[in-house]
Amino acid sequence: MQDSQTSETTQKSIEATIVSGILSAKIRPGTRLGENQLAALFGVSRTRVREAMMRLETRGIVHVSPRRGWFVVEPSAEDAIAVYEARRIVEAGLLRSMRTLTDEGSKALDAHLTEERNAMAAGDRQRLTYLMGDFHIRIAELSGNAIIVDILRDLTARTILISMLYQSEFHAAQSHKGHCRIFEAMRAGDFVRAAELSVEHLDDVEMGLDLTARPDPLSDLRSSLSLPPQNRILTSQTQKPQLQRSN
Template sequence: MTIAAKSSTQIAERITEAMLARKLAPGTRLGEQQLAELFGVSRTQIREALTRLVTRGIVTVSARRGWYVIEPTPEDARAAFEARRVLELGLLRHARPISAEAIRALRLHVECEQAALEGDDVASRSFLLGDFHVCLCESFGNSLLADTLRDLTTRTTLTAMQYQSSHHARQSCAEHVGIVAALENGDLEQAEQLMHSHLCNVEAGLEESLQSGRGPLSPLQQALAPLNDHFDKQSFAISPQLKEF
């Protein structure tokens, strides 16, 4: 069964949405033939879509290995968070008061976040939490910044997947509610302060994960830990009486 998305732009956006929903993990191979069959299009269109994502920095390609979802390093993550702070805080600092219609759209968005938190649809929850920031940019009428922020948010989402960020979804949602309330009150300064705190909290959750060793090598690191870290090997020494057996 094919997926209803025909243009290379639509295909690129569908793949990006899957990353934001945590359905495509870092390092996932994106096979041209498989994608062509899924979307019911030619491999040429798939290559066009993937090339768009390479340009946006969320897919990588090599002649030997093919197309893959990026695997951000901790340094990549910190750079992405810094870029997000500059973009999102700058937007709020220089923005005009938001319209009532835009406030209604943002309130509906956080209501959808809250509903997703009550259910078991992790994909929708993850997508909505990331997409909130994109919707906020769009609410101020700046589609160029919204597109840029979508890619930065995708990068930080992939990093959180890879390094198991400890920042909780409910906390993010509550922080989004506070930002929308400040905007509704016309207090852009408070909205900026709340956004700064929110982004710092999300990044702090990632840093905590990195410092505790919960990265992609953590299971292997634990498996290869010296045995004497877990028990006294002397208790398993063979007694002289048993050696003859």
Template sequence: MTAAAKSSTQIAERITEAMLARKLAPGTRLGEQQLAELFGVSRTQIREALTRLVTRGIVTVSARRGWYVIEPTPEDARDAFEARRVLELGLLRHARPIGADAIRKLRQHVEREQAALEGEDVATRSFLLGDFHVCLCESFGNTLLADTLRDLTTRTTLTAMQYQSSHHARQSCAEHVGIVAALEAGDLELAEQLMHNHLCNVEAGLDQSLRSDSLSPLRQALAPLSENADFATSPPLKEF
């Protein structure tokens, strides 16, 4: 990784790709000096790259602690999935049928997904499954929406890592295949419905208690032990 990426834009994209590939977990510290040595650039360039990612909402910075990959809350997860639904379903709803070259590109993408599923490279598999949505957006020729979707997909990938999404990779790939088939048939209405189902399935894979109640872990930990008779009837502790 020491060779190619030199500009702050390229460095930011390399870090984003690592998140999509599930190589950088939520909360990972991004040390300026380590990254500068890794990429062979100055710390100024690293700060420029990380500042780009802060602006895009996938890195956070503290003057005292440094730079970190975001740790999405359940509320963040809901917002990100809702934004993805608005963007991706709206794109399909208002788009014209795409051409043969775009269909060929999408088919090649899902073929790469299928090949990755048969191998042991989990990082490539994870990246391709997330990148499918960006590739789809690019197929309609809207690079601005594609850039926005890349960041939203990164957020939902980090969410899945944090809350242990159970949505199976093979199911995701099969759903992508169905969406491409609908697009190839020129049935945008069906493609939109399949995309809606797909995003709902992925979101449903998140831990339900965390999605419905952000205080669930703390609430359970601090719940009163009322069912313990001895504890419930014991005299109150003295205050110190």
């Protein structure tokens, strides 16, 4: 039992480790995830690493370039827009569907916002990045709907990758304020307002991105030669072939 526990855990733990690495901004977009490397790291064979990679691929977090390797996705500008749009849709829909905020829920969010303040005070940027994303996941958890939680977790992971690529400076205080306002509205029972604030908040963050910054150093050349864009439009399954590494 100990053994099967361990091996079952190992299986999903590769996946979970990578996702949480991204959520806490420890893994950058474009990072190469070699099957052999990970296999050695986790003490398993390539087979299981591959399984984890395939699962992450369907979650839109990782991408394989045939016979070159697995890479953490580098969302294009179009991807970034789509991810923010999807988040607005899901989060606004979620908040509008809520009817009450339980006491525990209120406490959980309150504690979370305190953590945000602490991390800001400590200047712990990695932790801050994690918390800023986690706020939205926590809201999803309040709904008790695991499907929505999963969807938002994956979208949040991608959001963090996006901000690592396109966010020049980190307006933590602003985001924190946005979170506080959403929480206020929720506590007041005004979920429609909370939904509106959530959309505004996501808009704010999106506006703070510099989507002209290119993760692909060839994109200007490409466009001046009027070649087709690197990514086909927003296909979450089919990702672009990576033509460059990030370092």
